[in-house]
Amino acid sequence: MDVKNITKGLSIIKPSNSKSAFNVINQRLGQKYKLGVFPHAGDEMKKEAEANAQLFSEAFNVANETGLSPRQFVGQKEILLKALKQLYVFANGGKIVDNQTIIHITSEAINSCE
DSSP: GGGGGSSSSSSEEEEEESSEEEEEEOTTTOOOEEEEEEOSSHHHHHHHHHHHHHHHHHHHHHHHHHHHHHHHHHHHHHHHHHHHHHHHHTTTTTTTOOOHHHHHHHHHHHHHHH
């Protein structure tokens, strides 16, 4: 997927004025239009429709912020985790650890720097 061709700007979620739905709206300066509509039938489906609209909006916004599709972002995360794991193993004399340990150690290192 080539994200350079997607609509630019960030999106927001608004309840529809005319039907039981949530709209994902692009708010680029001077323009307002729907990117997606997430209908719901009654209160029981309302939370699900809103959650789906939020996920769509977040994926759209992250693609605009990073220049990466969600799939590309996941691929990049996997590459970085593998590199971090190799660095950790190298720094600890070949001691192999699992991904959760790497994530925990990395989180602690980042938190200590903030």
